[in-house]
Amino acid sequence: MPTYKDVAIVVRTHKLGETDRIVTMLTRGRGKVRAVAKGVRRTKSRFGARLEPGMVVELQCYEGRSLDTVTQAEMIAPYGDHISRDYPAFTAATAMLETADRLSEEHEPVVQQFNLLAGGLAALAGRTHPIDLVLDSYLLRAVSIAGWAPTFVNCAGCGAAGPHRAFNLAAGGAVCYSCRTPGSSAPDPRTFELLAALLSGDWEQAERSDERARREADGLVAAYLQWHLERGVRSLRLVDHPVYVASPVPPAVGVALP
Amino acid sequence: MYEGVVQDLIDELGRLPGVGPKSAQRIAFHLLQADRADVQRLSEVLAVVKDKVRFCDLCFNVSEDTLCRICGDSRRSVSLICVVEEPKDIMAMERTREFRGRYHVLGGAISPIDGIGPDDLRITELMRRLGAEPIEEVIIATNPNLNGEATATYLSRLLSPLGMPVSRLASGLPVGGDLEYADEVTLGRAFEGRRLIGG
Numbered sequence: 001m002p003t004y005k006d007v008a009i010v011v012r013t014h015k016l017g018e019t020d021r022i023v024t025m026l027t028r029g030r031g032k033v034r035a036v037a038k039g040v041r042r043t044k045s046r047f048g049a050r051l052e053p054g055m056v057v058e059l060q061c062y063e064g065r066s067l068d069t070v071t072q073a074e075m076i077a078p079y080g081d082h083i084s085r086d087y088p089a090f091t092a093a094t095a096m097l098e099t100a101d102r103l104s105e106e107h108e109p110v111v112q113q114f115n116l117l118a119g120g121l122a123a124l125a126g127r128t129h130p131i132d133l134v135l136d137s138y139l140l141r142a143v144s145i146a147g148w149a150p151t152f153v154n155c156a157g158c159g160a161a162g163p164h165r166a167f168n169l170a171a172g173g174a175v176c177y178s179c180r181t182p183g184s185s186a187p188d189p190r191t192f193e194l195l196a197a198l199l200s201g202d203w204e205q206a207e208r209s210d211e212r213a214r215r216e217a218d219g220l221v222a223a224y225l226q227w228h229l230e231r232g233v234r235s236l237r238l239v240d241h242p243v244y245v246a247s248p249v250p251p252a253v254g255v256a257l258p
Numbered sequence: 259m260y261e262g263v264v265q266d267l268i269d270e271l272g273r274l275p276g277v278g279p280k281s282a283q284r285i286a287f288h289l290l291q292a293d294r295a296d297v298q299r300l301s302e303v304l305a306v307v308k309d310k311v312r313f314c315d316l317c318f319n320v321s322e323d324t325l326c327r328i329c330g331d332s333r334r335s336v337s338l339i340c341v342v343e344e345p346k347d348i349m350a351m352e353r354t355r356e357f358r359g360r361y362h363v364l365g366g367a368i369s370p371i372d373g374i375g376p377d378d379l380r381i382t383e384l385m386r387r388l389g390a391e392p393i394e395e396v397i398i399a400t401n402p403n404l405n406g407e408a409t410a411t412y413l414s415r416l417l418s419p420l421g422m423p424v425s426r427l428a429s430g431l432p433v434g435g436d437l438e439y440a441d442e443v444t445l446g447r448a449f450e451g452r453r454l455i456g457g
Contacts, residue, residue, distance in 0.1 A: 012371055017276055044432045049443035052404045053371075081443050084407035087415055091408075094370040235370035 003062040006030055007076065009117055010055045011101045015041070022067065023051050026100050026117060027059070031108040035061050035068035047073040054080025054093050054121055077118075082125035088240040089124045092135040095235040096120050099139060102229055103146045112145045132214055132241055133206050136221045137198040144199065148172070148228045152196040155179055163192055167220060169227045191216040215241075264290070316387070318363040318380055320345045328352075328360060335359045337394040341384065341413065343367050343401060351399065359397075362387065367405040368412060376412060384413075388422060395423045402429050402447075 008025035011032075016022050019041045025033050040048035050057050050073045060072035083093045100117045104110045120138040123129055140150065150173035153162040157171050157179030164174040168184040174192060175184060190213040197205035198217065209217075222236050259265055264286060272282035289297055313319070314326035321327070328334060328348070338359025342348055348361050364379040387393065398413055400406035414424045430448030431440055440448070 044435055046439055047441060049441045052443075054404060075442050078443055078446075080404050081407075081446075084404050085411055087408060087411045090404075090411070091370055098371050234373040237373075238368075238370040238375040 003060060003071065004030070005058065005060050006033075007114075008033065008057055008059045009097075009100075009114065009121070010051055010053050010057065010080070011097045012053055013051065021051065023070065024101060025059070026104055026110070026114055028111060028114045029109055031110050032101070032104040032106045033061070033068060034106065035070045036064075037070040037073075049081075050075050050078075052080045053097055054083050054125075056118060056121070077122065077125075079121040079125040083121070086124075086127075086131075088131050089127075091235065091238055091240045092131050093121060093124050095135060095233060095239055096124075096138050096142075098233050098235045099142055099225065099229075102231075102233065103142055110145075113142060116141055116145065129203055130207065132218060132239075133198060133203075133209075135239065136217055137201065137206070139221050139225050140195070140199045141201075143225055143228055146228075150195075150199065150224060152192050152199065163189060165189070167192075169224055173224075185220075187216050187220060188213060191220070195220065313363075317361045318345075318365065318383070319348055319361060333358075336392055338397065339384075339387065339391075339393050339395075340397045340399050342399050343406065343409075347399065347401075357397075364400070364409070367400055367409040369405045379409075381413070381416070385416075388417070388420070393422070395425060397425050397427065399427045402427075 006027040006029045008027040011024045011026055013024070014022045016036060019039045021037045021040050023035055023037050025035065027033050037047070037051050039045050040051055042048070047070070051070065055075065056077040056079060058074040058076055059070065061068040061070050080093075083089045096117060100113060104113055116138065120134060123134045124131060128134075144150070150156070152174050153164075154160065154174070155162060155164055155176035156168070156173040157175050160176045160179075162174055162176075164176050165186050166175045166177075166180040166184040167173065167187050168175045168179075168181060171179060171181070171184075175181075190209065194206060194209040194213045194217045197203075197209075198221075218241070222233075226232050226236075260268065267286045267289070268279070268282045271277055271285050272279055274282075277285070289300075310322050311320055312322070314321040314329055315324045316329045317326060319326040319328065323330070335358050338357070339362055340351060340357055340359055341362045341364060342351065343364055343366055345363055348363070351357055351361070362380070362384050364381065364384070366374055366379055368374060368376055368379065388396070396413070396417055398410040400409045410426050414426075417424045428447075428451040430444065430451055431437065437445075
């Protein structure tokens with residue numbers, strides 16, 4: 001039976017039988033993979049702890065007809081372990097993992113989505129930026145990679161140079177006065193600035209934003225994502241929005257992927 | 259496809275957790291070949307279990323009375339409460355014969371990806387118990403996986419401001435195992451939870 005090796009992020013798990021699990025993973029080379037991990041629910045399992053959601057592992061599997069089988073998993077970065085000790089980070093990570101699951105197809109390589117998710121989890125585990133900003137930035141960039149890139153400066157309808165005052169989900173972001181349709185909202189200009197910063201990864205600008213702009217941006221990002229996915233992301237409803245307190249010495253958990 | 263009631267039996271058995279179509283077929287034919295008295299006894303137990311068994315009013319363990327055997331036992335400590343995910347976890351804890359307090363069954367763990375949040379668990383009932391009973395320590399014994407750890411983190415965040423001592427079951431090396439085969443997460447936890455044995 002053909003075997004393969006790949007680097008994978010565990011996205012979610014389902015119980016199977018008495019002691020097994022079906023593990024859904026986003027791999028760097030093969031896109032989304034679903035594989036059976038045998039005996040991982042036993043307390044003496046050799047790699048059960050490595051196949052928890054949020055863990056980055058080097059994986060060895062053999063191919064099956066519908067499901068592959070995990071034969072080996074070596075830890076690369078235990079982001080899931082760090083994240084589980086911080087409840088707001090856990091809820092944000094779960095929303096990221098569910099989004100990654102929804103935006104990827106089985107056996108279709110999605111290297112950019114893989115790198116983005118690994119970076120997002122590292123940022124949550126290392127507390128490098130406020131949790132709510134990391135989540136919103138991830139969601140905006142993930143939908144952009146999937147082909148639905150929003151615009152927050154120029155008009156999404158005609159391309160007229162911005163900034164503009166209206167926002168329309170269906171149009172794809174900011175819209176000018178003439179492209180504005182009924183149902184468009186009028187967010188605060190600072191919210192537009194924050195959204196543009198989150199999309200481009202300008203953390204300095206994003207972290208200068210106030211609470212009101214963050215809340216409004218949060219709602220718009222969630223609405224934009226769910227508009228394009230056509231179904232709700234269940235985890236988003238349960239995201240715990242924290243009052244961010246910067247850690248004096250961020251724990252060094254960011255690991256360079258091989 | 260079998261005819262009529264045989265297929266109905268296979269379909270019903272196939273709806274049970276962990277029972278696939280082949281297993282359902284095997285169990286169905288076993289029942290068909292078994293003594294009438296054995297099958298009768300099974301059907302009676304199934305009917306009685308649905309009629310009689312309920313959840314304990316206090317801890318939500320399965321019980322035949324308003325209070326389960328553990329909550330009704332006056333010899334058990336009322337100052338210790340062990341929080342578990344499912345009633346079957348209580349059986350695992352009881353096998354240790356180490357814990358003499360009482361339990362609280364949450365009914366699962368927080369799992370946002372499955373749409374299960376804190377409001378879907380019996381956390382309000384736990385808070386009510388903390389107000390009504392002389393509890394001095396809460397031991398969180400949720401599963402040592404991502405959702406179980408996050409549930410423990412959530413409970414700790416909720417209970418600590420109340421001045422309630424909250425502890426978590428230790429994670430670490432399984433007894434009888436070899437150190438060289440331990441994964442780094444488990445071994446890391448074992449280091450964190452190490453204890454002094456001398457000096």
